Amino acid sequence: xxxxxxxxxxxxMSGGDGPNSYSKNSHLxxxxxxxxxxxxxxxxxxxxxxxxxxxxSNNTFRIADLGCATGPNTFFLVDDIIRSxxxxxxxxxxxxxxxxxxxxxxxxxxxxxxxxxxxxxxSYFAVGVPGSFYGxxxxxxxxxxxxxxxxxxWLSSVPKDVVDKSSKAWNKGxxxxxxxxxxxxxxxxxxxxxxxGKFLEARAKELVSGGLLVVGMCGIPKGMPFSNxxxxxxxxxxxxxLIQMQSKGLxxxxxxxxxxxPIYSPSPEExxxxxxxxxxxxxxxxxxxxxxxxxxxxxxxxxxRQWMVCxxxxxxxxxxxxxxxxxxxxxxxxxxxxxxxxxxxxxxxxREKLMMFFALKRK
Amino acid sequence: xxxxxxxxxxxxMSGGDGPNSYSKNSHLxxxxxxxxxxxxxxxxxxxxxxxxxxxxSNNTFRIADLGCATGPNTFFLVDDIIRSxxxxxxxxxxxxxxxxxxxxxxxxxxxxxxxxxxxxxxSYFAVGVPGSFYGxxxxxxxxxxxxxxxxxxWLSSVPKDVVDKSSKAWNKGxxxxxxxxxxxxxxxxxxxxxxxGKFLEARAKELVSGGLLVVGMCGIPKGMPFSNxxxxxxxxxxxxxLIQMQSKGLxxxxxxxxxxxPIYSPSPEExxxxxxxxxxxxxxxxxxxxxxxxxxxxxxxxxxRQWMVCxxxxxxxxxxxxxxxxxxxxxxxxxxxxxxxxxxxxxxxxREKLMMFFALKRK
Numbered sequence: 001x002x003x004x005x006x007x008x009x010x011x012x013m014s015g016g017d018g019p020n021s022y023s024k025n026s027h028l029x030x031x032x033x034x035x036x037x038x039x040x041x042x043x044x045x046x047x048x049x050x051x052x053x054x055x056x057s058n059n060t061f062r063i064a065d066l067g068c069a070t071g072p073n074t075f076f077l078v079d080d081i082i083r084s085x086x087x088x089x090x091x092x093x094x095x096x097x098x099x100x101x102x103x104x105x106x107x108x109x110x111x112x113x114x115x116x117x118x119x120x121x122x123s124y125f126a127v128g129v130p131g132s133f134y135g136x137x138x139x140x141x142x143x144x145x146x147x148x149x150x151x152x153x154w155l156s157s158v159p160k161d162v163v164d165k166s167s168k169a170w171n172k173g174x175x176x177x178x179x180x181x182x183x184x185x186x187x188x189x190x191x192x193x194x195x196x197g198k199f200l201e202a203r204a205k206e207l208v209s210g211g212l213l214v215v216g217m218c219g220i221p222k223g224m225p226f227s228n229x230x231x232x233x234x235x236x237x238x239x240x241x242l243i244q245m246q247s248k249g250l251x252x253x254x255x256x257x258x259x260x261x262p263i264y265s266p267s268p269e270e271x272x273x274x275x276x277x278x279x280x281x282x283x284x285x286x287x288x289x290x291x292x293x294x295x296x297x298x299x300x301x302x303x304x305r306q307w308m309v310c311x312x313x314x315x316x317x318x319x320x321x322x323x324x325x326x327x328x329x330x331x332x333x334x335x336x337x338x339x340x341x342x343x344x345x346x347x348x349x350x351r352e353k354l355m356m357f358f359a360l361k362r363k
Numbered sequence: 364x365x366x367x368x369x370x371x372x373x374x375x376m377s378g379g380d381g382p383n384s385y386s387k388n389s390h391l392x393x394x395x396x397x398x399x400x401x402x403x404x405x406x407x408x409x410x411x412x413x414x415x416x417x418x419x420s421n422n423t424f425r426i427a428d429l430g431c432a433t434g435p436n437t438f439f440l441v442d443d444i445i446r447s448x449x450x451x452x453x454x455x456x457x458x459x460x461x462x463x464x465x466x467x468x469x470x471x472x473x474x475x476x477x478x479x480x481x482x483x484x485x486s487y488f489a490v491g492v493p494g495s496f497y498g499x500x501x502x503x504x505x506x507x508x509x510x511x512x513x514x515x516x517w518l519s520s521v522p523k524d525v526v527d528k529s530s531k532a533w534n535k536g537x538x539x540x541x542x543x544x545x546x547x548x549x550x551x552x553x554x555x556x557x558x559x560g561k562f563l564e565a566r567a568k569e570l571v572s573g574g575l576l577v578v579g580m581c582g583i584p585k586g587m588p589f590s591n592x593x594x595x596x597x598x599x600x601x602x603x604x605l606i607q608m609q610s611k612g613l614x615x616x617x618x619x620x621x622x623x624x625p626i627y628s629p630s631p632e633e634x635x636x637x638x639x640x641x642x643x644x645x646x647x648x649x650x651x652x653x654x655x656x657x658x659x660x661x662x663x664x665x666x667x668r669q670w671m672v673c674x675x676x677x678x679x680x681x682x683x684x685x686x687x688x689x690x691x692x693x694x695x696x697x698x699x700x701x702x703x704x705x706x707x708x709x710x711x712x713x714r715e716k717l718m719m720f721f722a723l724k725r726k
Contacts, residue, residue, distance in 0.1 A: 058504050059503070060505065100502050107478045107479050111475055111478055112475050116471065116493075125501055126492075126493065127465065127490040127492045128474060128491035128492075128493070129489075131489075136488070137488065141421050142421065142423065
């Protein structure tokens with residue numbers, strides 16, 4: 001049971017509940033969750049043998065949300081899942097179980113905010129689980145449904161090669177694999193493969209036989225370059241902003257060249273390959289969805305501003321950790337201005353099916 | 364499964380890990396834990412059928428520490444328990460189980476500090492459970508050993524009557540039932556009875572049959588007045604300090620009269636009565652111990668200072684909540700000076716068997 005030690009350069013979401021916090025600026029993530037609601041509900045009602053699961057488990061149904069951050073999205077998601085499980089159990093005329101919900105995130109996550117904002121209606125027992133989901137965070141066969149939304153596109157770390165000057169994958173002057181050399185793309189892809197491999201291995205141990213693993217994350221159609229996406233345009237602009245700031249002496253070249261955002265969007269085919277390689281799951285669902293309302297078109301200045309507030313709440317700690325907190329606002333102010341000038345280009349970017357939803361059942 | 368709503372005037376320990384934090388000033392509690400170590404070890408080895416328990420539980424052994432605060436004492440305690448369970452299982456030639464440890468405290472406890480200081484040796488899975496242990500915090504039959512040290516003498520709230528001007532139990536000008544009217548003592552005693560009743564009821568649900576409930580807390584021999592204790596002298600001095608500060612206009616009379624410390628020391632006979640009333644447990648151990656090294660005699664100025672640093676870390680938030688944080692230091696500075704003048708009296712106080720240890724087995 002030795003836990004995997006992981007150097008995490010992907011930091012937790014901004015804590016607390018202030019105006020710049022994740023808890024106050026995660027409404028885009030909330031929309032994603034709503035979109036998933038229907039798919040998850042259908043899955044739980046049709047594919048889960050809840051009656052058998054609780055009978056082997058003291059009448060307690062256990063759910064884990066991995067990468068829960070500080071709420072409130074995790075609470076909505078958990079409520080939806082519990083309602084679906086209850087519907088499932090009503091149909092099979094089972095006794096109402098007790099629910100135990102494991103809220104997992106990195107140990108550095110702001111669990112204090114999570115815990116003080118937990119719903120207190122007594123509909124479930126809530127516990128917090130500190131630890132990286134790229135390792136085991138719960139005992140063997142201890143959970144019936146694992147869900148993770150908007151979390152598994154975060155890599156466990158920046159691929160080593162992209163910050164190694166001597167490597168062909170050295171990603172000088174860029175912040176992501178979007179628009180980068182093919183070696184950089186490959187380094188990210190490999191890192192994702194290793195991470196998702198560890199993720200599936202850990203979940204295979206933690207889930208009971210017949211349990212479900214439900215994942216909502218960034219995705220991309222097979223073969224499409226990331227630079228076709230609005231986020232691709234954003235990362236390119238981000239690199240330009242950093243280089244501008246470097247030229248003004250606000251940050252160093254070394255800082256710019258070693259900064260990379262550890263986010264990866266796989267295709268359904270990539271994930272399918274990794275699931276089959278793992279061998280412990282059957283695939284119940286694997287699709288790309290359209291996160292429709294994400295960015296309206298035509299896009300106005302306020303849309304860009306809102307988008308950036310969300311990105312800042314989500315990635316802020318990554319910038320603070322690398323550049324210091326004194327330049328965070330300037331980076332995002334400059335980035336917002338730059339993107340406001342690119343709305344036409346962003347509008348014409350591919351923004352259709354960029355949310356991957358997949359559901360696996362533990363054999 | 365409706366959770367009991369409890370108005371908590373007993374606040375969590377001081378958070379963080381700074382010089383005034385609980386985590387840096389709980390060495391007196393640590394000594395208490397060491398004293399308990401031997402008793403708990405003996406109990407687990409002799410009274411626990413660990414083999415049967417894990418066989419009905421997926422080979423996972425579950426331990427809960429209720430009122431864990433921020434560490435590090437809870438980590439030592441849990442390590443000791445795990446070692447004892449392992450010894451027990453080795454003797455019965457059982458497979459080594461996985462351990463899951465539930466760390467519980469109030470939702471306002473500093474779980475962030477707890478989680479970032481967790482040992483990362485992978486010897487157990489750690490989860491945090493926010494909630495008052497006077498209600499249910501875990502599902503039915505979900506835990507094998509519950510331990511709680513230095514926590515259950517904290518009442519769920521100040522007894523209502525002691526802050527009610529129209530009641531005979533109104534505790535004007537005092538901060539505790541030590542040296543107070545018999546109605547005040549009775550109000551505290553009743554509150555403890557109700558709280559311990561709820562505590563036992565919740566644990567009876569959460570523990571599996573054959574599971575152990577192990578408690579270390581403040582105690583007192585039957586019939587002894589609290590004023591015979593060093594803590595009694597401290598509470599009397601505390602009230603005097605508050606009245607002095609009131610006369611200087613630093614705090615109000617209303618504030619002084621409504622401030623009471625919700626701590627109660629029961630006798631073994633009181634606890635035995637409550638356990639028998641509950642009916643779900645057998646008593647495996649019930650004794651008063653001597654927390655020997657607590658205060659050395661003869662007592663010097665440094666001993667008093669250390670004692671007060673501990674009390675401040677433990678009770679500080681109670682004072683801050685009631686009087687505001689601007690007077691905290693002054694209260695404790697004055698109290699320290701006063702107690703330094705009373706060392707002779709403190710030395711002659713009863714300080715023998717003031718730690719209660721009891722262990723119950725779920726029928």
